[in-house]
Amino acid sequence: MNPPHIPVLRDAVLEILAPKAGGRYVDGTFGAGGYSEAILNAADCLVWGIDRDPDALSLGRAMVERFAGRLTLIEGNYGAMDRLLEARGVSAVDGVALDIGISSMQVDRAERGFSFRDGPLDMRMSQRGETAADLVNTLPEGALADLIHELGEERFARRIAAAIVRSRPFDRTAELARIVRKAIPSKGDGSGKGDRIDPATRTFQALRIAVNDEIGELKRGLGAAERLLAPGGRLAVVSFHSLEDRPIKLFLQRRSGRAPAGSRHLPESAEPRAPSFRLLTNKPLVAGDVELAANPRARSAKLRAAERSAAPAWPADLAMGEAA
Numbered sequence: 001m002n003p004p005h006i007p008v009l010r011d012a013v014l015e016i017l018a019p020k021a022g023g024r025y026v027d028g029t030f031g032a033g034g035y036s037e038a039i040l041n042a043a044d045c046l047v048w049g050i051d052r053d054p055d056a057l058s059l060g061r062a063m064v065e066r067f068a069g070r071l072t073l074i075e076g077n078y079g080a081m082d083r084l085l086e087a088r089g090v091s092a093v094d095g096v097a098l099d100i101g102i103s104s105m106q107v108d109r110a111e112r113g114f115s116f117r118d119g120p121l122d123m124r125m126s127q128r129g130e131t132a133a134d135l136v137n138t139l140p141e142g143a144l145a146d147l148i149h150e151l152g153e154e155r156f157a158r159r160i161a162a163a164i165v166r167s168r169p170f171d172r173t174a175e176l177a178r179i180v181r182k183a184i185p186s187k188g189d190g191s192g193k194g195d196r197i198d199p200a201t202r203t204f205q206a207l208r209i210a211v212n213d214e215i216g217e218l219k220r221g222l223g224a225a226e227r228l229l230a231p232g233g234r235l236a237v238v239s240f241h242s243l244e245d246r247p248i249k250l251f252l253q254r255r256s257g258r259a260p261a262g263s264r265h266l267p268e269s270a271e272p273r274a275p276s277f278r279l280l281t282n283k284p285l286v287a288g289d290v291e292l293a294a295n296p297r298a299r300s301a302k303l304r305a306a307e308r309s310a311a312p313a314w315p316a317d318l319a320m321g322e323a324a
């Protein structure tokens with residue numbers, strides 16, 4: 001059987017967090033527990049593993065037993081990690097790791113609806129709320145096109161949205177993949193067809209990000225980590241495409257005093273704020289050749305990291321989509 005998930009950039013994340021005995025760490029995207037396990041093996045510390053997918057937590061129970069008393073699993077959104085930990089009596093931690101996106105376990109199970117293999121058009125990590133089928137079958141054509149354009153960075157978004165609207169209702173991943181492939185002009189005309197990736201990839205990505213409000217969660221999660229980290233505590237965030245990397249980069253630049261803090265909600269004339277983070281990575285860290293050979297998923301992974309200062313957490317910047 002294939003291993004369920006190969007943890008991307010695990011050693012680099014571990015080096016950043018540098019777990020110490022008695023330390024407290026949050027793995028905000030527990031998944032198959034690869035980061036949690038590495039942290040727990042590195043030092044006699046405590047880990048809280050958060051995941052919104054109940055299946056990930058069920059599989060993690062064996063690990064909870066193995067690390068008797070040192071690993072606590074929490075079902076919920078990492079965007080609320082400060083509140084989730086507070087509810088368990090923890091107000092500060094020494095490290096937070098985030099490995100954004102979906103796990104191999106989720107992609108590999110056709111019934112979760114994340115892959116092109118035929119399954120229900122679901123895509124919900126939490127297995128609750130609106131599905132991808134709800135979105136494709138109910139959104140007005142213009143809104144669907146905007147979503148596919150913005151969250152999939154898909155230049156044929158309008159054609160795809162029109163084709164979806166013509167074909168609906170439908171509720172299978174294979175149907176969506178077929179509709180998208182057909183809507184995209186064929187190879188030789190400068191279109192996406194003939195690319196290394198399946199032409200439906202970008203539309204699937206857009207729907208997945210929308211269904212799970214992934215960018216909103218990311219922005220909330222960065223603010224929550226800022227509030228939860230103790231001075232000297234470290235944040236390590238791994239992301240897989242520019243839509244995710246951009247808000248991480250911007251957040252860390254601003255909080256470390258590398259970018260103007262001014263915004264509609266936090267005017268430049270206001271007293272300058274003391275940086276709440278010190279950047280540990282000027283450029284994102286990426287996987288080396290050995291890791292790439294073993295794990296193609298690491299190809300587009302980027303790790304950004306920062307260390308919390310003693311300055312108070314900044315108020316949420318609503319212009320950045322952050323939420324307190």
Ligand SMILES: C[S@@+](CC[C@H](N)C(=O)[O-])C[C@H]1O[C@@H](n2cnc3c(N)ncnc32)[C@H](O)[C@@H]1O
Nearest residue numbers: 007029031032033034035051052077078099217
């Ligand atoms: C890429 S996998 C993490 C893999 C993990 N680092 C490992 O080594 O096994 C991402 C996991 O985070 C979870 N996840 C994604 N967004 C989340 C969120 N906002 N809150 C909680 N869990 C989330 C997904 O359900 C998935 O299990």
